[in-house]
Amino acid sequence: MDIVLYAxxxxxxxxLAVIGWRAHGGAGAPSMRACVPPGPAGPRPPSSPSASRATRALLFVALAVHGLLLHLTIFPHDAMVFGFAFALSAMFWLGACIYWIESFFFPLEGLGLLVLPLACVASLMPLAFGGVHVLSYAAAPLFKLHFIIANVAYGLFAIAALHAVLMLFAERRLHRLRSAMESQGGGWIAGWLDTLPPLLTLEKLLFRLIGAGFVLLTLTLISGVLFSEQLLGRPLTFDHKTVFAVLSWVMFGALLTGRQVSGWRGRAALRWVLVSFVALLLAYVGSRFVFEVLLHRPVV
Structure with missing residues (x-):
């Protein structure tokens, strides 16, 4: 059953990724782009509403199947199996869910060209890297609450990081490479960026995602302290996982504060988002990768 769901x-x-990239290649052709006047964020290739509805419907099916796969593989019977590969799979499943919701309100086909291939690869990673069995407290309500909140926070920050990557590409095109690309007919990168909404719209979306993710990350840290005290009988220890989690929380908090107080924006803010996300990855996914794959020491 599991292998069928993986496939x-x-x-x-x-x-969906192949369809999206093929459609993007056709939409980004110089002959079509020449017919559309450029705007502040580049031309917008026409899209078919029926094709968009069909793509969203197929993506919904993919998300449903992936969600069922995660449930069956992470919670087999009354046990729990988890590891860095399962964490990545769950992260990009949630990221794809957020992208699916966003696609109803904003033209984010360019973001889908990143999300879908990454979700495809991440969904297969548990086949290559098995997790560890967690039996002692997997059924505890507090642990389940902590687990769900943490993974939703990861998904929000993952999609925010992809937003930041797209915005960095778009800013570089606007400020450094626009004349070169236009002289060469645009190229596939220009065509890809032209499917995105204006930068100001992407910026608003980015900080909404970060704000929601920061609230959930705060709840994750609080529930982690309560979980450690109640179920493990000891206060939260400042190991590598906790240090990186707190560090990422501080960095995202500083970014939101700087945005609110000083109006932080632009490339510096986007790079800060990516560095903060890397710190968050190191807090769990990175540490588990080191222990499980490099050191062959399963950790719970």
């Missing part, structure tokens, strides 16, 4: 998940994500 179906990868097929759906991969198929």
């Amino acid at each position: 179906l998940t990868a097929l759906l994500y991969g198929g």
Whole structure:
């Protein structure tokens, strides 16, 4: 059953990614782009509403299958299996869910060209890297609450990081490479960036995601302290995982404060988002990768 779900998940994500990149290649052709006058964020290639509805419907099916796969593989019977590969799979499943919701309100086809291939690869990673069995407290309500909040926070920050990557590309095109690209007919990168909303819209979306993620990350840290005290009988220890989690919380908090007080924006803010996300990755995914894959020491 699991292998069928793995195959179906990868097929759906991969198929949607191929369709998206092929459509992007056609939409970004110089002959079509020449017919559309450029705007502040570049031309917008026409899209078919029926094609968008079909793509969203297929993505919904992919998300449903991937979600079922995660539930069956992470919670087999009354146990729990988890590891860095499962964390990445869950992170990009949640990121794809957020992208699916966003796509109803904003033209984010360019973001989908990043999200779908990453979700496809992440969904298959548990096949190569098995997790560790967590039996002692997997059924505890407080642990489940901590687990769900933490993974939703990861998903929000993952999609925010992809937003930041797209915005860095778009800013570089506008400020450094615009004349070169236009003289060469645009190229596939210009065509890809032209599918995005204006930078100001992306910036608003980015900080909304970061704000929501910061609230959930705060709840994750609080529930982690309560979980450690109640179930493990000891206060939260400042190991590598906790240090990086707190560090990322401080960095995202500083970014939001700087945005509110001093109006932080632009490349410096976007790079700060990416560095903060890397710190968050090191807090759990990175540490588990080191222990499970490099050191062959399963950790709970």
